[in-house]
């Protein structure tokens with residue numbers, strides 16, 4: 001089997017139609033054998049302005065929906081938008097004088113709008129989470145409330161949710177919070193995961209060491225670059241060619257089952273997407 005025999009999905013990448021390379025990055029991904037993309041909106045303050053109301057969230061989401069549509073034109077498969085609120089927004093808002101509960105309410109409004117886009121068929125899934133850096137108790141508590149609101153809304157509209165969180169391997173408690181709100185843990189994806197994770201589904205940053213662990217562990221997993229499409233940080237976090245390159249490497253190592261897991265079966269189980277039926281070479 002070679003790379004032309006399989007779909008190749010990057011589960012978490014950003015395209016920036018305002019300041020970034022946008023469709024050129026998708027073309028680069030496609031040139032290496034990449035076929036499908038989940039395009040995450042950038043944090044509002046990197047794309048438009050710091051979101052403080054519904055209108056700004058809509059502007060950010062519309063740009064991302066359009067970026068995914070443009071990317072689809074250059075892919076043999078397709079791109080889907082994944083919309084949500086970056087957890088660091090809470091700190092930006094608190095720095096501006098909002099209380100943590102006020103910031104929470106703004107972020108929950110953003111998640112409501114994201115759920116509406118999913119419900120209308122304009123987006124595939126949602127994104128939430130909590131800060132990956134130390135925050136005080138009030139901000140932590142408000143952040144967990146935002147994330148749990150995301151679980152509720154994802155359950156309402158029947159979609160998966162990607163999480164941006166602190167590092168670590170034990171997210172069993174977070175998976176239980178989702179389940180308490182009616183969202184199965186198989187619909188919760190930890191973005192920027194290492195190869196080992198308990199609780200949600202792991203979206204493994206396409207680093208060889210972590211992928212080897214994921215392959216050995218033999219759980220469902222996805223692969224991602226978290227490419228941020230920022231002209232000041234080219235190639236960060238990983239460049240758009242990385243997932244196809246790692247797929248080629250896995251195939252050379254005989255890990256065909258793992259490639260099928262990450263690019264066909266797990267996408268189907270988590271998002272209900274069919275990366276084979278949506279592929280035309």
Ligand SMILES: [Zn+2]
Nearest residue numbers: 012014040226
């Ligand atoms: Zn990201």
